[in-house]
Amino acid sequence: xxxxxxxxxxxxxxxxxxxxxxxxxxxxxxxxxxxxxxxxxxxxxxxxxxxxxxxxxxxxxxxxxxxxxxxxxxxxxxxxxxxxxxxxxxxxxxxxxxxxxxxxxxxxxxxxxxxxxxxxxxxxxxxxxxxxxxxxxxxxxxxxxxxxxxxxxxxxxxxxxxxxxxxxxxxxxxxxxxxxxxxxxxxxxxxxxxxxxxxxxxxxxxxxxxxx
Numbered sequence: 001x002x003x004x005x006x007x008x009x010x011x012x013x014x015x016x017x018x019x020x021x022x023x024x025x026x027x028x029x030x031x032x033x034x035x036x037x038x039x040x041x042x043x044x045x046x047x048x049x050x051x052x053x054x055x056x057x058x059x060x061x062x063x064x065x066x067x068x069x070x071x072x073x074x075x076x077x078x079x080x081x082x083x084x085x086x087x088x089x090x091x092x093x094x095x096x097x098x099x100x101x102x103x104x105x106x107x108x109x110x111x112x113x114x115x116x117x118x119x120x121x122x123x124x125x126x127x128x129x130x131x132x133x134x135x136x137x138x139x140x141x142x143x144x145x146x147x148x149x150x151x152x153x154x155x156x157x158x159x160x161x162x163x164x165x166x167x168x169x170x171x172x173x174x175x176x177x178x179x180x181x182x183x184x185x186x187x188x189x190x191x192x193x194x195x196x197x198x199x200x201x202x203x204x205x206x207x208x209x210x211x212x
Contacts, residue, residue: 036086075129079204083129122150131203136165
């Protein structure tokens with residue numbers, strides 16, 4: 001497993017505003033969108049391409065375009081939806097699949113309640129969107145789901161990560177596949193409620209409000 005922490009002043013600035021308790025949902029959503037685009041730029045650095053011959057207004061030349069099969073972007077519902085536009089802005093031709101997963105707040109176990117993915121992901125580069133890598137349980141379940149369908153190249157884009165979640169992911173996934181975590185920050189720890197510290201709170205609630 002590879003870990004890529006994006007060290008860039010614009011990333012740090014946007015993340016600081018996201019962390020602030022008083023940042024309203026509308027601003028939070030806008031900043032998540034902008035931040036994900038910056039993270040996605042680095043996350044797609046190794047996206048598969050192939051040569052293509054074209055003609056400019058001046059002369060023939062050789063460029064590249066995305067290889068087939070196209071990459072697939074997989075937001076984890078619901079908070080991952082807030083990252084989708086920022087990702088597809090860079091990969092507009094990518095297919096989009098969905099995984100609905102929720103964590104039991106008492107047991108911290110993950111339940112999959114919905115999926116919309118191809119049956120065969122062999123040869124596909126998969127980009128998983130989940131704002132918070134806290135315990136790692138949700139991403140572990142999502143990655144295992146993709147691996148069971150043949151994926152072997154998975155990149156997870158997270159706004160924040162906790163050391164405990166990264167350790168759990170490393171222990172569970174190992175070298176079974178090429179897995180990369182791209183994040184804006186690895187924070188200090190998890191608290192007793194499995195929230196990232198200092199973190200930014202519940203990303204889903206801050207994106208969309210609290211569902212009663």
